[in-house]
Amino acid sequence: MKNLKIGFYLLMLVALASCSKKDKVVVSKPLYQVGKAVSSSAPLSGSIKGTMIANTTYTISGDVTVNAGDTLLIQQGVNIKISNGANFIVKGILLSIGTKTSPITITDPTKNKTTGASSAATDPAYVGGWGGIYCDVTCPLLVIKWTHLDFGGAGLLAPPFTGPSTGDQYIVYWQNPHGSFIMEDSWIYGSPDDAIRFYGGTVNIMRNTLEKCGGTGGDGFNAKGGTQGNMAYNLIIGGATNGTKSANDPGTQAQQTEIAMFNNTYVNGGFRNTGTYGARSGSIEVENNSRALAYNNLIVDCNFGVRIAGGNNVTAKVYLADTLSHSDGPIKKTAYGYNFYYVDNVATADQIIPTNIAQAVVTHPTNNGIPNMATFLGATYTFGFAYDGTSLVGKNNPMFANYPLPNANFATQASVDGFDFHLKSGSPAIGIGYTGFSPITQTVYGTIPVDPIFGSSGITGPGKDAGCYQSDGTGNQH
Template identity: 65%
Template sequence: MKKLKVISFCLSLFALASCSKKGADNAVVSVPLVQIGKPISNSGPLAAGTYKGTMLANQTYTVTGDITINAGDTLLIQKGVTINMTNGANFIVNGDLISLGTKDAPITITDPSKTKQVGPSTVAGDPAYVGGWGGIYCSNTANLVVIKYTHLDFGGAALKALPFPASAGLAAGNQYILYFENPKGVFIMEDSWMYGSPDDATRFYGGYYNIMRNTMEKCGSVGGDGFNAKGSSVGNMAYNLIIGGATNGTKTASDGTTAGECQFTMYNNTYVNDGYRNTGVYGARSGSVEIENNSRALVYNNLIVDCDFGVRIAGGPAGAKVYLADTTSSSTALIPKTAYGYNYYYVDNAAMAGQIVPTSVAQAVVTHPQATDIPNMAALLGPNYTFGLVYDGSSLVGKNNPMFVNYPLPAANNFWVTQASVDSYNFHLQQGSPAAGKGTTNAALIKPITTGIPVDPTFGSSEITMPGADMGCYQLNGTGNHH
């Protein structure tokens, strides 16, 4: 049981003021800040060592070495905190980490020596792809990580050494920003931002996850995925905006464990310009959604714009680097069977159009064309189409413009290759968008995973947002992604 010290002085003042004014129905009551243990001072740099307690609201901290949270301890970060990470420092989490930013006062963890660049982006000239501070590495004793309204900018410096005896796929030299491997632990990431990484932005190797309403930009230099779930990880990836990722935006693969299958719902995400910095074999990976290696997923209501590949269900023999996703039926799995549909595609050239339903360019795929997708790929390809065959999709170029509030579609001159950040663009849908109301909210098709995911304003998910009728992460009724 955590010992909480609640700062309630402001609340008491407001209560007294309310008592002194009868009939003051519009009195505003301040929400007290949660504090755990003792405050952590920002009077000097935080050197490498063990820490617990609370980083206080609106303060700036400078970190010069790895911050380690011991098993059984908790580090809580209050709203508005800025943490300047230097010397490639990491958070090593063997206990609990709670980062509680708010919409009006987000938390920022960054490398102060780096500055965001707007406009066209290339690996050679953009500091986003280099790695500045390290990452948040969570061992198999990390029970709870909660990240809310938090900017994670310029992470991914290479690990100098293993921070703990890893039970999954961690090695010295890895450049992840978020790593979690406790099969019984909980990882919550909501309403947050990730900007820049040299490799996979995340690696999850077991546990329960709710990944909702986040924005991810410029993740992966010449390869690397966005939200990459492996092992026995289960949960939800929903209402995320992923723009300019090197390879997959969201991915599942049951690698690195014998504890069970990786199972995720992926719904109402918006993928823009993903898949163009991967220097590996073309067609061996996706550019939006990838389901592979004996994992299960439900993939619905996603808006996929100018991505290298559409939703890709990998095939191939067991033992290959990328082998068959689990497409069988199960009466005991959280996801009874991998299924997908009601996904919306817009493309600006024939190469992308020929991969809305991914083909077996480099290896086998088992992605079926869906009549519920926009465009209707089942009708386009016809009843005799066998998954994996090459087809001509050139008639789809420039069709079904989703009508973003502010983003240039059609895009010309390989704009999708180099525009990898949100900048001043606005990916909300306009009223009258052809993507509005085209999703499914049918719980028989798409139902979020709730098993193992606590709902709590501090020690859990704020909410598990249900599927929305509008395609993508922004809903016309104001729900979904809050950025």
């Protein structure tokens, strides 16, 4: 019996040794954590640092501040409920790292999303619930991944530092010229004004979805003050004014705002702006001495197409975009093309190439997009002049997987709801993209960081299809 037992143990040892050599045991990698766990036992306010633990619900009842030199990490699956219009005041580092299967949610729990027709007068999305994420010049890094930012934009009661103003209603305010702001694979639902206001630094804004941004004015992504980087593969529906915008005001910095805007899908933009008609866009705006690239964008039922501002107008406060050639900066010259347009009425058809209504514009018709506006308007057309686009109405349906076109309700449909903006097989938007340029990776401020936690998940280059959803499964993952 003794010999049998010894033999059994020897066989077990051999078996274990064999497993250790041939089989790889997969052990779950622990979630990254910074400092101590943040307690969820009581509502939070005041200074905060450490880690909000995965799949935990936190409540915030007053402004929370991440001090300079400190870091707040929000792990996947965290649900943050904010009351009293409270804000994140970020002087250190904020990392909100959700995942596709376990996103983070930051919301005002007293508000509910609505579907169907939306108006600034009745929809709670445009009122503001919790405040916003306000970043000081001492914030070197803000990373937001797979995070829902719902019902933000309560008016700022008092500026927490120099830069923002009392009454500001942004979801994110960024102003460090030497820092990096990464926002990827995330959602913004509702804002009274600009969803995000940038003043300088390097940015990579990719694969996000924006719904109902701006009440009676305001943009989706509004880059100013020398901001440089990418805005790509975003779905922007029902914005009050521009979906993406570059401008160089206040113009006191040495560097210009330079933004590569490519492979975005813009739907129903520009119909809640109560400002001067023709002084702003409904999809893409390049103004105030900034430079931009605007390629491979899918623009459906938007008030205006790609708009390159071309004149000074004191009332509108919109000034000439930079269309000259340069040797400095990541964008040597403003350029655009290979964009796809669909429109459902004559007024929007007449603004596929924006015309001089409130002020001069310098958007040239191109012969490489759909429709071919250079051919349609002819060799004698002078940019900025009015034209008759009646014959373009209802043409070139992009064939969304699930969204009705034509759509008589385009001006009030401002949310994704149950629709699907992927392209069906056979869509004329497939394969028209221009891939002969590179995204911005290096700016005058430095290199856009790439890291699973402390940077971009990967700076995606241009896609071969128009819009944010690519037929090969890449691009926007929502």
